[in-house]
Amino acid sequence: MNIQNLDRLFNPKSIAMIGASANPRKWGFIILLNILKGNYSGKLYPINPREESILGYKCYPRVADIPGKVDLVVITTPAKMVPALIDECGAKSIPFGVVVTSDFSETGPEGAALERDVVARARKYGIRLVGPNSMGIFSAKTNLHAKMPPMMPLHGNISMFSQSGNVGVQMLGWGAEEGVGFDKFVSSGNEGDLNCVDYLSYFGQDEDTDVILGYLEGIDPGMHLFPVARKVSRKKPIIVFKGGRTDSGGRAAATHTGAMAGESKIFKSALRQAGILEVKTSQALLDCARAFANCPIPRGNRIGIITRGGGWGVITVDACEENGLVIPPLPEKIIKKMDEFLPKYWSRGNPVDLVATIAHDPYLDCLELLANWDSIDAVIALGAGRRAPKYTYSKEVTGPQPLVDAIHMVEQYFKDRAQRRDWMLEGIGKLIKQTGKPIIVVSIGPEALHRSNLYEFQVVSYPTPERAVRVLRQMYKYRRFLDSLKES
């Protein structure tokens, strides 16, 4: 079993940066800059025998010259230099290393031999290594940005391991746009030493991690993914996106990481038994992360729907039924209560269709009745938190003064409605806490809208009903897994 405490790897008190460079074209410069610009909270020792200082920070010729203790070494030098450097780190008793350097096993037999040498030396000294060929690591607690790309993730309660550096770091950047925050991230690279199951196991114990994301390409049976996952998933959800599911995809994966890929029915069934939630698209990985990190898990698959227009209600119902969610009929008791404040021809059923009632007040009243209804486990709230529509035209309008005045009046009306949206979202946030049920908002609109819904009001929202439904389906799957543990 690969249980390993990686606290000092992700939250080191001091870092040595071997390969620190004054040349802006080198990764040893860019990563150093990212660490500095990220306001890393610990001590940083750039190592470079040919420089006095880099970026205004004192340089040390070699690891042995560092005055204090070092928790983590980051290595970006050419591959051939790495084995000897590991010996130096061993002499300094450094417990963890991130080897960003590439040209190891991903390039062929020669690189593989070099990688085996590096790992063997590290093991001799008890150094645990990330990589080689890693794009680096991130940790929110220590503001650690020891990674190649400069984007800064949002801080949150999600941790991620990725067998593709590129996919991983782009998820961080994409998350920042959509309001999805991360606590820890690791690009596992060639996994010469530490592998994704080690990270999974650690994230499982880590108090700052509530949700675990993984991008996987190749899994070796010796990694014991399934027994580890089964232990972790009873405590927190594990959401995995698997690259190389198809024959062609598996071949492409083998080309770029050397890993064995492919996915069989047996593999899929093992995922399910281990409680791992598998998503099939990149968007679904981030969508699920957002909901699992911010919403209660529904008790079942019964969905209440509220909508301002029939068509979107129909689309949502179709998506629910196609994804194993059910839409219970609305009881007469609730229908009568809604009759009191809804227009004559409302749907009188679930979905609750307000028939273009655009004032906000009855919406929230209906939502409250719906969320408190015992026979549903989650609510999809269509058109809540909607923005003011853009009341702009291609050409300036010319016309009589009453027309110009009316246009200003309508513009003001939409501004006021945008403010009432805040009031609505506050109400929805309270309802979620009060009922313990997820209320997922759907409103067509750009990422910035959904980011603000989440960050200002703790309300999870998506631009289409189908994306909300897909997420609720995964949450229901997770609930069934948790329930199956109780039964056995």
Place this chain on the structure above:
Amino acid sequence: MNIQNLDRLFNPKSIAMIGASANPRKWGFIILLNILKGNYSGKLYPINPREESILGYKCYPRVADIPGKVDLVVITTPAKMVPALIDECGAKSIPFGVVVTSDFSETGPEGAALERDVVARARKYGIRLVGPNSMGIFSAKTNLHAKMPPMMPLHGNISMFSQSGNVGVQMLGWGAEEGVGFDKFVSSGNEGDLNCVDYLSYFGQDEDTDVILGYLEGIDPGMHLFPVARKVSRKKPIIVFKGGRTDSGGRAAATHTGAMAGESKIFKSALRQAGILEVKTSQALLDCARAFANCPIPRGNRIGIITRGGGWGVITVDACEENGLVIPPLPEKIIKKMDEFLPKYWSRGNPVDLVATIAHDPYLDCLELLANWDSIDAVIALGAGRRAPKYTYSKEVTGPQPLVDAIHMVEQYFKDRAQRRDWMLEGIGKLIKQTGKPIIVVSIGPEALHRSNLYEFQVVSYPTPERAVRVLRQMYKYRRFLDSLKES
């Protein structure tokens, strides 16, 4: 056969607006305002016996008082007044009407009887009606915005009919954010007279329409959808999103429109034989619209992929294989050419993985070789047209001057790269014209990015590879339909 020339409906030279109101809470005020603010190019006659003028425009007491000819009447009065008004319009020889008024067949038997009366009178005078219970129509050529919501669609070459007003108008607004432009739109309402097949037939003949979108809930066999569609789809693609596919969805649709819904295998096979492309999500409808309206149709299903990182390439290959697209192996001739300018360890295959080569020049060189390769029909270009990553941090960085200088330097570097993106996209636009093959760009980023890719550079892009693949699958389906016509 429902062939009908609806030119004067969509591009009227003059409109009478019955129910025009000075009360901002009435639709008769809002629609009038939308028409005026939209800069409608024809003559507009507000009708209201109790007002001298509305919004500074002279009012006429009744239709008979209008001095000139009227092509279109828009009606927003209460339902009970409509039959007598149709008689007045008949006396004035108005050929078309849009009945926005609701409380007809969607509310029960009484409303249905009233609707039959209205339609019978209209037929007597030869008036063709949109609705009742329509959210209105839009037409780019005459800047006609006779519709309830105030948003202004982008102008383009797509026309849409929708059996849900709400879904339809939100597609227009959503399209405006994503860069998808429309030529004509109609909310078909209860379809008391004109129905979606009439609009389909008209859009099929309409020179300004290149792509037809439809949101359907209920289809009556008497409408002859399939024979009409089969004639139209040989000339231009028809993309349909069907609400009420499931039992529960069908029941929800029946509640709000009274239409019979549901979808059988026979229905799906009829769609396919008629050349109608069916999408399964709201996002897919808009995604397909964007590509069909702006890209050449690929000759087949063979895809070339270019990527800056292996993982995204793997994800794209998986999505292709799962959607019936194939990834041919790269021939030695092209590999040798790419060897000349790519780093040593590039993938040497399809996907062409540039292995984190971030300069733009080799990307476009590779893309050119790929697009000109005879054995592929379309290219997915991952990470082309990428933006500068946000180089911003939560806290201001304090530190020595060399650090501050370096940060400025990197910021400038990213700004320069953002400019080189323009040059890349121009190159891609030229390649599409030169090769006649669709090149679909994928880059994670907000709607505004994709809108600008399309509007400034005529390049279609999506934020995920899965969305690009889904669109290419539909394009290939359409190609097979066109090929089947040649064979038979």
